[in-house]
Amino acid sequence: MKKVDMIVKAPHFYTMQGEGVGYKSGVAMVVNGGKIEAFVDAATVDRDYKADELLELKEHVIFPGLIDAHMHTQMNVLRGLAQDSKNWMMFALQPFSNATTHDDCVKGSKVAIIEAVKAGTTCLGDYNEEIESCAEFIDKIGARGHLAQMFRAAKRKVYMPGELYEFDDEMGRREMKANIEVYDKWHGRGNIRILFGPQGADFLSPEMLLEAQKIVKERKTKMHLHVQQGDRETYQIVKRYGKRPTQFLDDLGILDEDLIAVHLTDCNDEETRQIARSGAGMVVNPASIGIIDGIVCPSVVFQEAGGNCALGSDQAPGNNCHNIIHEMKNVCLFNKIKYEDPEVMPAWRALRMATIEGARAIGVDDVCGSLEEGKSADFIAVSLNFLSMLPVYTYPMRNxxxxxxxxxxxxxxxxxxVAGQVIMRDRKIQNIDEREYLEAIKECPQGVGERAFEEWDMLDGINNKYMREDKL
Amino acid sequence: MKKVDMIVKAPHFYTMQGEGVGYKSGVAMVVNGGKIEAFVDAATVDRDYKADELLELKEHVIFPGLIDAHMHTQMNVLRGLAQDSKNWMMFALQPFSNATTHDDCVKGSKVAIIEAVKAGTTCLGDYNEEIESCAEFIDKIGARGHLAQMFRAAKRKVYMPGELYEFDDEMGRREMKANIEVYDKWHGRGNIRILFGPQGADFLSPEMLLEAQKIVKERKTKMHLHVQQGDRETYQIVKRYGKRPTQFLDDLGILDEDLIAVHLTDCNDEETRQIARSGAGMVVNPASIGIIDGIVCPSVVFQEAGGNCALGSDQAPGNNCHNIIHEMKNVCLFNKIKYEDPEVMPAWRALRMATIEGARAIGVDDVCGSLEEGKSADFIAVSLNFLSMLPVYTYPMRNxxxxxxxxxxxxxxxxxxVAGQVIMRDRKIQNIDEREYLEAIKECPQGVGERAFEEWDMLDGINNKYMREDKL
Structure with missing residues (x-):
């Protein structure tokens, strides 16, 4: 009899092995040293293994932990302040994002991370201008972080419509250096990996993009980049280089398997295929881009061209939540509507996007995304004894x-x-007191509101109108 | 000091009075005799009123109870068995719906009703071939029911593509009589109202539709009707009468303020306006029709033409849940995508659809849909001390x-x-033991699955393929 850390017993395992969902029943999962050691016959597991912990989940289904591949958790302090507006960034978001302190952002980030974890996300693809505080909190909870620090050379100032951004490469290099520092400190610590996060092709000079790529390749990590994320980016790149962003990035040599390409909002189908063929991964953020732009990004085209696509929740001011289960439903429904075809994007494909396909898209499939021998023991248990999951069928089809x-x-x-450690048990996150963070974020709105008022009032966006009209 | 039944104290009330959301703060709501008696200054309410019950909800917001205007709760026993399929009804649903017993349907219905109530629905627009068991259970819980029994004259048999349905008016009249009987027994009892539910223009002869309308008008109730719900209906009506369903119904005199028109899936914009101008109400079912057909039904056109539109969750095999909060998000996002415009269908409009506008659409605005003096005290309390609702802003805008x-x-x-009675308190439905019904539905899958197998296997739909391919 072998001594191991954990035996997991449950009636249903979705391992995501193979081309489908890798369904297994009548098995137990043996976990040792943070990794999945074996799937064995449930009837004989107790004869062959003795575990420190038996996780016996009699009315549950086991899935790999879910992956949220693109989040701006530090915008969570602004949940619900920017939606239903054209020109989202300027007219809805900006007065508030200009009014946040770093302390506000950190308090909000922690609540967003808790929110995501409580909805089944175990691997968080966070992307903020300061990422170390996120790494610390994700590490404290024990989740997996796949984190990029956002940097840019375009000066942060108000640009006139049509005006090219002004580059300050010295500032850009300072910010990139900060990304290197957080890489050096955090990459490989606990379950944290650090990526590099240039904000977009329009925000940096080609030289700096190439420098960032060099750093990525030397460190064997990934570049996390907003790609052709809207007409504003396309305008900047076309005006500056005489070609559209995808072609610009391809000519520069940025499109390859070390790139995580986020959004592709403004890509046509051929550009989408061009990115997929390069070996880059994609992250689609259904509800966020639906609310902000009314657009369904081209994940289906990307997948048909052989690319891997992950799901992301993006940000709370314009989504307005970090719940990757919602995004699974959204990506299915939005694409059925886009193509007016109920067979487009079936449920199993969305589940793959939140697990193994997403893991491949962002390059964590060496450790997670499926339940396989030798991979990290990253999994969630979902109760089937719930209004939303009942009744359970296994014959003639599983539902x-x-x-x-x-x-x-x-x-x-x-x-x-995550990695064999129970980070949430019976809905309680183990290493923190959730209420403490819920209380802390309540302190933020007064200061943010007061600091935002003047710009918000001057811009007079649609939410200002809605306040006057008693519609909020 | 006046003695009353209940005082409700909370920091935020959304009364839905006026053209917006009717926001009130610093007030208390006084309830007496099942009705809203007054909104009074929170600071002085205790001086003027003494209540049997003080409902003090310090971190909550009060909304009118939500309205789910179109549900087939008796299909809930088939949750998750029919989706991601073309020709949903024939290839995905039918093998299972043919395999249910009435007992299965009733067990499933109860779970669906509990699910809806726990997500804030207080008024349920249920629509099944047998409705009395739903009336009984809704009455037991204490919720509001707005129920129609579905009847038809088209024989229940397998039709060849292109074949006209065969009418059996005698069968149709028997079924209509059953609707009258349930009306006579239940209409006005507790919080139950009974409507009349011909299944669709294609399922009855014109004579029977007119008979049903006469019965509706004599009884001062409503006709609940699937209207132009798909190309199959349009085909039947065009072939039989040489015109499309909307024109057929208009010429027959069925389009008027006593009609609740459900779906309008196959209506063009002009037909949609024609129905709106008639004074009929509309019910849109975003996720259901998204999953079944990949279509966004024309609620925005209907509203622009001056019509009132309610939200519905439809059915669990093809949605797959009864959660009207999800439908609010869906109707916003789907229409933003349809029109590629983030300002289309803002949040406040969806909230009106789930409350006062929905109440007008289905004709219950005399009793509910807004919090106003003299109306029934139908309301819900939503905790703001939740990950999904934090942080709360009131200045410079409310979120x-x-x-x-x-x-x-x-x-x-x-x-x-509902009507001044607390039907759910701290997430516990008061008059029932929820677990009993969750246990009961677990008995159904084995029998349904066995009875469905042969037809399901013979039809060999996409979910059969997905089972073979390990995708379920």
Whole structure:
């Protein structure tokens, strides 16, 4: 009898092995040293293994931990302040984002991270101008972080419509250096990996983009980049270089397997295929771009061209939540609507995007995204004893995946385990007192509101009008 | 000092009075005899009123109870068995719906009703072939029911593509008589109203539709009707009468203020306006029709033409849940995408659809849909002390409605009150033991699955393929 750390017993395992969902039943999962050691016959596991912890989940289904590949958690302090508006960034978001202190951002970030974890996300693709505080908190919880610090050379000032951004490469290099410092300190510590995060092709000179790529390749990590994320970016790149962003990035040599390409909002189908063929991964953020732009980004075209695509929740001011289960439902529904075809983007494909396909897209499939021997033990338990998941069919077809994707809300996730450590048990995150962070964020609105008022009032956006009209 | 039944204290009330959201703060709501008696200054309410119950909700927002205007709760036993499929009804749903017993349907219905109530729905627009069991259970819980029994004259048999349905008016009249009987027994009892539910213009002869309308008008109730719900209906009506369903119904005199027109899936914009101008109400079911057809139904056109539109969750095999908060987010996002315009369908409009506008659409605005003196005390309390609702801003703009619509999941609803009776308190439905019904539905899958197998296997739909390919 072998002594191991953990045995997980449950009636259903979705391992995501193979080309489908890798369904297994009648098995137990053996975990040792933070890794999945074996799937063995549930009837004989107790004969062959003795575990420090038996996780016996009798009415549950086990999935790999979910991956949220693109989040700006430090914008969470502004949840619900920017939506239903054209020109989202300037007219809705900016008065508030200009009014936040770093302390506000950190308080908000922690609540966003808790929110994501409680809805089943175990791997967080956070992307902020300051990322170390996120690394610290994700590490404290015990989740997996796949984090990029955002940097740019374009000066932060108000530009007139049509005006080219002014580059300050010295500032850009200072910010890039800060990304290197956080890489040196955090990469490989706990479950944290650090990527490099140039903000977009329009925000840096070609020289700096190449420098960033060199740093990425030397360190064997990834570049996390907003790619052709809207007409404003396309305008800047076309005016400056005489070609559209995808072609610009391709000519520069940035499109390759070390790139995580986020959004592709303004890509046509051929540009989308060009990026997919390069080996880059994609992250699609359905609800965020739906709210901000009314656009369904081209993940289906990307996948048909052989690319891997992950899901992201983006940010709370314009989504307005960090719940990757919602994004699974959204990506299915939005694409069915886009193509007027109910067979486009079935539930199992969305589940793959939140697990193994997403892991491949962002380059964490060596450690997670599926439940396989030798991989990290990153998994969640979802209770089937819930209004949203009942009744459970296994014959003649299983309805568990469709109900998880189309009906679950997040509260069904009872346990989360990362690298063999139980980080959430019976809905309680183990290493923190959640209430403390909920209380802390309540202190922020007064100061943010007061500092934002003048610019918000001057811009007179649609939410200002809605306040006057008693519509908020 | 006046003695009353209840005083409700909370920091925020969304009364839905006026053209916006009717926001009130610093007030208390006084309830007596099941009705809203007054909104009074929170500082002085205790001086003027003494209540049997003080409902003090310090970190909550009060909304009118939500309205789900179109549900087939008796299909809930088939949750997750029919989606991601073309020709949903024939290839995905039918093998399973043919395999249910009435007992299965009733068990499923109860779970669906509980699910809806726990996500803030207080008024349920249920529509099944047998409605009395739903009336009984809704009455037991204490919620409001707005129920129609579905009837048809088209024989229930397998039709060849292109074949006209065969009418059996005698069968149709028997079924219509059953609707009259349930009306006579239940209409006006507790919080139950009974409507009349011909299944669709294609399923009855014109004579029977007119008979049904006469019965509706004599009884001062409403006709609940699927209207131009797809190309199959349009085909039948065009072939039989040489015109499309909307024109057929208009010429027959069915389009008027006593009609609740559901779906309008196949209506063009002019037909949509024609229905709106008639004074009929509309019910849009975003996620259901998104999953089944990949279509965004024309609620925006209907509203622009002056019509009132309610939201519905439709059915669990093809949605796959009964959560009207999800439908609020869906109707916003789907229409932003349809029109590629983030300003289309803002959060406040979706909230009106789930409350006062929905109440007008289905004709219950005399009793509910807004918090006004003299109306029934139908309201819900939503906790703001939740990850999905934090932080709360009131200055310079409120973010409560956007976060309720775009971020809340249902679990934030702590209390539900209907006609002054607390039907859910701290997430516990008062008059039933929820677990009993969750256990009961678990008995159904085995029998349904066995009875469905042969037809399901013979049809060999996409979910059959997905089972073979390990994608479920």
């Amino acid at each position: 568990i995946v469709p109900n998880f994707v189309y009906s679950a809300r997040g509260e069904e996730v009872t346990h989360s385990v | 409560i409605v956007p976060n309720f619509v775009y971020s809340a999941r249902g679990e934030e609803v702590t209390h539900s009150v």
